[in-house]
Amino acid sequence: xxxxxxxxxxxxxxxxxxxxxxxxxxxxxxxxxxxxxxxxxxxxxxxxxxxxxxxxxxxxxxxxxxxxxxxxxxxxxxxxxxxxxxxxxxxxxxxxxxxxxxxxxxxxxxxxxxxxxxx
Numbered sequence: 001x002x003x004x005x006x007x008x009x010x011x012x013x014x015x016x017x018x019x020x021x022x023x024x025x026x027x028x029x030x031x032x033x034x035x036x037x038x039x040x041x042x043x044x045x046x047x048x049x050x051x052x053x054x055x056x057x058x059x060x061x062x063x064x065x066x067x068x069x070x071x072x073x074x075x076x077x078x079x080x081x082x083x084x085x086x087x088x089x090x091x092x093x094x095x096x097x098x099x100x101x102x103x104x105x106x107x108x109x110x111x112x113x114x115x116x117x118x119x
Contacts, residue, residue: 006078012085012104015111017075020089020100023048023116027055028068041107041114048116068094085111 019039025031026048033049040048073090080086084105091098103115 006076009077012077013075013087016077016085016087016102016104017072017089019113019116020075020087020102021070021072021091023100024070024091024093024098024118026052027118029056029059029064030067036113039111039113040116041105041112044113044116066094070094073097084114086115 019036022031022036026033026036033045033052036048037045069092071092073092075087075089077085077087080103084103086103087101089100089102091100099119101115101117101119102113104111105114106112107114
């Protein structure tokens with residue numbers, strides 16, 4: 001079977017956790033997408049902006065609820081290839097567990113998030 005390629009890089013684990021938390025905060029209206037722009041590929045930035053607009057319209061229709069309580073539960077990163085890392089970050093968001101899956105790749109000597117999904 002395959003080997004576990006879990007990466008024990010505290011800086012990378014922290015970065016993935018912070019980006020994931022910021023993504024959740026964008027979706028619930030606590031942050032603006034521009035705050036993540038420097039870390040995201042152009043495609044993912046566009047998708048985050050569109051998702052944030054969609055969520056804002058939904059909140060406007062249904063009424064804004066109380067500010068959600070967001071707590072980091074666990075963060076794991078994995079080396080997927082020589083130029084890329086994948087990660088899963090678990091959060092407790094107002095009583096329910098959410099996971100953010102993300103992929104970071106080295107693009108022009110900078111780590112950029114090229115996949116970002118809230119599960």
